[in-house]
Amino acid sequence: MEKIVDKIKICIQCGICSSSCPLNFAMDIPMRKLIGLIKAGYTKEVLKSRTFWLCLSCYFCKVRCPKKIDLTHIMYNLHEICLKQNILPENKITLQIYKAFIKVVNIFGRNFEPLMFFLSLYKFPKKFLRFLPLGIFFLKRKRIHLLPYKIKDSENLKKILKEAESIEI
Amino acid sequence: MKNKEKIGVFICHCGTNIAGKIDIKNLIQKNSGKENLFFFDYPYFCSEPGQTFIKEKINQLNLTRIVIAACSPSLHEKTFQKVAQEAGINPYLISCANIREQCSWVTLDKEKATEKAEKIIFSHINRVIYQEPLFVKEVEIIPRVLIIGGGIAGIEAALQIARSGKEVYLVEKEPSIGGHMAKLDKTFPTLDCASCILTPKMVEVRENKNVKLFTYSEVEEVSGFVGNFKVKIRKKARSVNLLKCTGCGICIEKCPVKVDSEFDMGLSKRKAIYIPFPQAVPQVPVIDRENCLWFTNNKCGVCKKICPFSAIDYNMEDEIVVEKFGAIIVATGFSLFNPETIYQYGYKRFPNIFTSLEIERLLSPTGPTSGEIILKDGKIPQEVAIIHCVGSRDENYQPYCSSICCLYSLKFAYLIKEKTKAKIYNFYIDLRLTRKGGEDFYNRVLEEGIEFIRGKPSQIKMQKDGKLLIECEDTLLGKIRKISVDMVILSTAICPEKSTPFLARILGLSLSQDGFFQEKHPKLAPVSTMVEGIYIAGCCQGPKDIPESVAQAGLAAAEVISLIDRKKIEISPIVAEINEDYCSGCGICIELCPYNALEYNSQKIKAKLTPEKCFGCGICVSACFAGALSLKNYREQEILAQIEGIL
């Protein structure tokens, strides 16, 4: 959190990030306010917010910020802090997608969309059923590989991924 | 070498600036008793009592050399040179050790700082032993002044100097003087008409016999030094004889070519032969050769046929004028930020989005709409948005505050409300209305019911109905607002004039981080530059409003008048010296010298130095293998001694 505060010191609260965000209508706290709250030390409110969980990594806020603050990176940092403190998002599926993605990559070294899709949604039958016809419609129109590809060095990759967790950046 | 000189070392505390980091007491204790070295310290040596203290010590102990350990020599070297001179020591027998900017302020550790300070001081003690007395020379100042830029700052400076009886050359690149101020409608916060106050001054420039006006001209080369600058001015071919033309305007009437008017920011048309605006000085048209049919197709020629005074001259060529000047004032003003680079604001992509200068032209009674605020389709806007800080205060474009946009935005709000009764929104980040009368004006604008929204709009979209939708967070309410308006005004930033880097190069000036000319000192020498005899005034030094520009112009004029009235000026004695006995006549130095101060003497087969032409860079000295050349005050033994001391 201190690292984040360091990066947003120069924020002038102009609000261009809030209105640039494509999902601003779905946010409970506007981004500008979120930054203000971090600065003022309201960490609890910040981490409870769903604002940063909605980040699409579109970088509109970053390129428009008049102080060149890397807001996207700050949104990423907030995810990480939340997970460390075990604060989970309102939208459980979002987190499940992320976890599924990481799981697939951990096993195969690469992502395989159909499997990731399944792992993300199988715990949410309602959603799953809504997506199924779309998925089938989609697959019919495409030539796809049916099985995931496992990279040759996947065991080592898994090992060094774990090791990377212990370095300090 | 055994030191026979009595050296006084004066260490300044500079309050706590130096004493807070450097253990001066210890430093002195450690070194006192060394032969012929006398250490003193004092809270502020630059103060009057501090200077007296130095003088007293010099006289008491018969000191012959002085080392001042204090702030950067850029700040007070001159002060202490004067002190030495008054006490009877040659000013070039002192040396200034910089233990503030380059020691106490940049070092965290006290011990290390003290150690470094000691080394720095001893390096100067080493060097001062070798220094030699030098004597300044005097040269005459040419009582003629060059002013580059004919905007309000240039005009004001020219008039002030001309009134004092000195000759002024005013060079303007456009066909008329007047600059940006001539384009403005009313001026904030008093709302008096810009041209009503500017035109009389422009007329005075024309009438004053001491002012030589060079419109449609540019400065190309500058050489020389204070008191004696040699300048090459290019008078671009106007194609109209300035002496014959009476400004009747019949040629303009008959010219068949129409192009966008630069003066009206492209909102109206002008002819290929044109006078930029009705009050222009001089009242003589110019032919725009890029668009004139005679020059592009070798056809037409109507203007020449019709001119009753045969003032049109298609064969006119650029004229080069070379003249000498005692001083130069640069007043080249600014250029307006081009908001096209901010994609999300849609300038030029959507209609009815204007920059501030375009709005000035729309508001002006002599402008393209005769002062009416209308949309592209001729309707009167019902809702108008004014976006502040477009391109200013933005690291992606211009990081600085453009200083005047807040007040001119309020002015637009007030004037447009008055003319159209439209609902007006101001989108701002911070309101900076620090000028005299600023707050009163804000109150007046608030009373008019103009809305202020604190937030930087993220984008402007075109709607189906042709209206413009502004998306913005109202940061005071914490709500995302979408406001649809008929017209958007972008309060665009003030940028350095495009010729600024070129002028900086030929004049030898430096630029500040923002790209404007760098002044010598931000507080105490705001219009002086590092080059003696060259001054800056107005927006070329940084964004500012009319009163500030006029004030700077006045100060620059006063500086120039005081300089010229001195009649003579001392020039630095730090020049190269040649010992012909050592010169092998290889000629390397002659090629390297940037000022042609060295010549080849073919009779003696040796290099010949003209000290008056030398600027003291020392390039020749370090290239001379024979060691025949040396640079006064920076001779090899002086620097080598300093190296020995500092390591």
Add this chain to the structure above:
Amino acid sequence: MKDIKILGFLCQWCAYQGADLAGTSRLTYPPEVRVIKVPCSGRVSSHMIFKAFQKGADAVFVAGCHPGDCHFKSGNIIAEKRIKVVKSILDTIGVEPIRLDFFFISASEGVRFKKVVEEFYAQIEKLGSLNLKNGK
């Protein structure tokens, strides 16, 4: 390990002003970096550089105005060329050429001055101090 000593020759128009600005902005850099003011980076002779190494400098840098900004038109360019030559001489006598460098620093670049000397310092620190066996 003994302290590294770095000597800089700064032109009085740009680099020295830049160093002053670093001070006025209260930026800090290693105290082992010490400077000598010269009228122009073109004034720095090869003799001065060798002398500095001989007298115990572990590294030397020369800094002048940016190309085109030189107060004396081209002194900085001449200096830069000279530094290249001196570097090759250093190489032949067994001193790592990276112990000598040339930088362009303007009067407004206080932050850059700090950055440049810090990086240079770190580079030399890695290299360790210079051991000149029997002088030159």
Add this chain to the structure above:
Amino acid sequence: MKYTYYPGCSLKSTEIGYEDSLKSSCEVLGIELKEVLDWNCCGATIFPKLSYKSYLLLSTRNLALAEIYGEDLVTACNGCLNALNRANFYLQDNKNVLEKINGVLEKVGLNYHGKIKVRHFLEVIVKDVGEKSIKEKIKKGIHGIKVVSYYGCLYSRPFSSEDPQNPYYLETLLKILGAEIIDFPSKTNCCGGILTISEENCLKLIKDILEEAQKSKADCIVTICPLCHINLQLYQKRIKIFMPIVYFTQLLGYSLGIEISKLGKDIFSLKGLLK
């Protein structure tokens, strides 16, 4: 012209048509692509959210592998472009982190020196191949097709030589191929990325894009990113706006005279328009 090639996971699983058209176009244009050996997922936008270190490791492993070849690294996926670039610039600015990451990578015999340039395939075609040599090789052209070009977020933001909100290389290319360009202000708007699965709100973003394209009377939307492509295509049924979505390489390949069956199925939707 030689490049190191990083396909990214999508091109190897669901978006095979994209890779096919890309590779066959390269052959015609004389571009030699060498695929990075045993590459792994770049980390996309998901890893950095949950663990920035893991993300750096994933991307750096790829960069280190690619560095062996010594050429510029090209990819045709915006997500990969962004992830690899982000890691690359981050490590160049933070040399100490690079050292630490290298410390881990060394255990599998890799080391990244920070010397590679990551570029999008589109940029390579427009800038390196250039208008002249493309024009020489065009066989059919796609005259008369009205297109809107959709870049998505991550091609031009935040790292690009182009205007982050108004890139123009895709239009440049399509113009060379003979298509009729329709101005598309939403060209760098966001499609919702991976969050379209969980957030119903994202459908609004897709709807806005499709609606605007439909209003502009374009025949198709041209994309340069597999994820944008999937998102714009997948939800058409739910939003009830139907619009062909094609990859730029498919139109390029078609113009260069490559058989339509080798370009992936997306282009069949345009069959009626292609002569």
